[in-house]
Amino acid sequence: MSYNNLTLHTDKYQINMMYAHWKQGTMHRRVVFDMYFRKLPFGNGFAVFAGLERVVRYIEGLSFGEEELRFLAEQEENYEPAFLEELRQFRFSGHLFAVREGALVFANEPLIRVEGTIFEAQLIETAILNFVNYQTLIATKAARIKGVAPEDTLMEFGTRRAQEADAAMWGARAAYISGFHATSNMRAGMLFGIPVKGTHAHAWVQFHASEDEAFQRYADSLPDGVTLLVDTYDTLKSGVPGAIRIAKELESRGKRMRGIRLDSGDLAYLSKKARAMLDRAGLEYVQIVASNDLDENIMLNLKAQGAAIDSWGVGTQLITAADNPALGGVYKLTAKEEEGEWQPVIKISGNPEKVTIPGVKNVYRIVDRTTGKAEADYIALSDETDVAKGEAIKLFDPQHPYLHKYVDDYEAIPMLEPVFQNGELVAALPDLEDIREYHQTQLALFWPEYLRKLNPEKYPVDLSVKVWELQKELIRRFLPH
Numbered sequence: 453m454s455y456n457n458l459t460l461h462t463d464k465y466q467i468n469m470m471y472a473h474w475k476q477g478t479m480h481r482r483v484v485f486d487m488y489f490r491k492l493p494f495g496n497g498f499a500v501f502a503g504l505e506r507v508v509r510y511i512e513g514l515s516f517g518e519e520e521l522r523f524l525a526e527q528e529e530n531y532e533p534a535f536l537e538e539l540r541q542f543r544f545s546g547h548l549f550a551v552r553e554g555a556l557v558f559a560n561e562p563l564i565r566v567e568g569t570i571f572e573a574q575l576i577e578t579a580i581l582n583f584v585n586y587q588t589l590i591a592t593k594a595a596r597i598k599g600v601a602p603e604d605t606l607m608e609f610g611t612r613r614a615q616e617a618d619a620a621m622w623g624a625r626a627a628y629i630s631g632f633h634a635t636s637n638m639r640a641g642m643l644f645g646i647p648v649k650g651t652h653a654h655a656w657v658q659f660h661a662s663e664d665e666a667f668q669r670y671a672d673s674l675p676d677g678v679t680l681l682v683d684t685y686d687t688l689k690s691g692v693p694g695a696i697r698i699a700k701e702l703e704s705r706g707k708r709m710r711g712i713r714l715d716s717g718d719l720a721y722l723s724k725k726a727r728a729m730l731d732r733a734g735l736e737y738v739q740i741v742a743s744n745d746l747d748e749n750i751m752l753n754l755k756a757q758g759a760a761i762d763s764w765g766v767g768t769q770l771i772t773a774a775d776n777p778a779l780g781g782v783y784k785l786t787a788k789e790e791e792g793e794w795q796p797v798i799k800i801s802g803n804p805e806k807v808t809i810p811g812v813k814n815v816y817r818i819v820d821r822t823t824g825k826a827e828a829d830y831i832a833l834s835d836e837t838d839v840a841k842g843e844a845i846k847l848f849d850p851q852h853p854y855l856h857k858y859v860d861d862y863e864a865i866p867m868l869e870p871v872f873q874n875g876e877l878v879a880a881l882p883d884l885e886d887i888r889e890y891h892q893t894q895l896a897l898f899w900p901e902y903l904r905k906l907n908p909e910k911y912p913v914d915l916s917v918k919v920w921e922l923q924k925e926l927i928r929r930f931l932p933h
């Protein structure tokens with residue numbers, strides 16, 4: 453069995469629809485789908501887009517092999533052999549446009565636009581949502597954590613609690629994009645080039661006859677930059693004094709201990725006491741690492757209590773996005789080709805937030821030339837040229853259209869960049885370090901009001917007048933009177 457082929461990593465209904473399009477002769481009709489989410493996670497003011505590299509690798513690898521075809525034949529008696537032969541020839545041949553990884557993104561704006569045959573566009577929905585929803589969620593959680601400890605070292609420790617191996621790996625990468633400095637996962641380090649760091653577990657101390665012996669042997673084995681876990685028995689009475697003795701001994705050999713780790717108890721109190729003990733011993737350079745079910749709220753609280761923590765190991769709460777464990781990204785049909793023309797389509801819902809935005813659209817980030825700050829994101833039809841040319845545009849909130857203003861001194865940054873054209877990868881995938889840097893430049897583009905963790909201002913995502921009118925027209929056309 454091949455675990456590497458992800459072609460059947462899709463819902464059965466996608467293959468059923470592909471079959472029905474094949475059967476009905478509509479499989480070559482071209483369509484446009486938008487991927488977006490409707491609600492920001494964690495009450496945050498922005499999300500950090502991640503998952504594109506995984507999407508690209510997945511699309512490049514799409515191919516129905518013998519094993520997949522045999523399985524499909526067994527699975528569904530309706531599928532005719534000629535359909536399976538069609539699948540044997542399948543390759544993605546469409547266009548895909550996407551926001552860059554590391555970008556700040558917002559609700560209700562397209563993050564990925566797929567243009568292709570209904571046959572191929574339908575197949576890839578499930579996997580795109582699977583990858584982007586998870587990675588964007590974790591990158592966003594990591595950005596919140598980074599926001600409360602911008603100057604400290606942040607280590608991702610979540611593998612043991614992650615929802616299986618892929619989540620651990622891609623979650624470690626997502627955290628790194630948003631400014632984490634390291635992961636504990638060796639394989640994530642090897643595959644993605646993320647710095648890897650590690651201390652030791654309680655088992656190391658428990659294994660030995662005494663804590664002193666454990667510290668001694670660990671420091672003997674890894675003398676350069678060792679970090680000792682000091683809370684196995686009694687943090688302040690034995691752990692910290694024992695670590696200080698080792699640090700002094702290392703000094704006499706011209707070596708430096710890197711740190712001590714606290715993993716239980718009152719981390720504010722213990723870190724302050726430990727800091728004072730270390731400083732009294734002339735060990736100002738020994739850092740204090742904290743772990744134990746940390747998240748951005750506890751970290752902010754610890755900082756408010758004056759905790760003397762330099763470095764944070766964050767596992768479960770980050771890698772599982774425990775307080776908001778799913779991002780509800782969706783993939784919606786917005787246009788279909790009819791007689792060589794794009795026909796916009798809409799999905800109407802009793803819930804106004806679920807009404808889709810029709811048409812083939814681009815997203816522009818409108819940056820005020822005077823302040824250098826992003827004022828709004830602006831969704832326009834792909835054939836609208838005024839915004840791309842920098843002409844005056846009207847910004848208004850689609851929920852409250854009477855609130856509007858005109859802007860003309862702006863730079864419009866197109867957010868959706870071509871990734872695949874006619875099935876060919878046309879974008880060089882950026883290096884992870886560049887993605888991480890791009891994320892920082894994105895943060896600098898926004899006023900702090902949108903970035904704060906608690907009750908941030910809502911960043912405007914506006915529609916062009918044409919998109920808004922098109923949406924209203926289609927609602928009128930399709931809503932039963």
Ligand SMILES: Nc1ncnc2c1ncn2[C@@H]1O[C@H](COP(=O)(O)OP(=O)(O)OP(=O)(O)O)[C@@H](O)[C@H]1O
Nearest residue numbers: 715716717718719720721744745746750753754757
């Ligand atoms: N000063 C503090 N203020 C707020 N939260 C803290 C503080 N110190 C620790 N915490 C957090 O409180 C939670 C519970 O800590 P608790 O003291 O119950 O752990 P513990 O029982 O000592 O450790 P463990 O159960 O892992 O052995 C953890 O999420 C921890 O990060």
Ligand SMILES: O=P(O)(O)OC[C@H]1O[C@H](OP(=O)(O)OP(=O)(O)O)[C@H](O)[C@@H]1O
Nearest residue numbers: 609715743744745746765766767768769
């Ligand atoms: O707390 P997290 O943010 O998930 O970070 C990872 C945790 O993993 C380790 O604990 P371990 O698995 O040994 O269990 P523990 O919870 O008993 O410390 C480590 O000591 C951290 O506490």
Ligand SMILES: O=C(O)c1cccnc1
Nearest residue numbers: 609636649650651652765
């Ligand atoms: O290196 C560590 O201290 C570590 C790694 C993973 C989980 N908990 C701790």
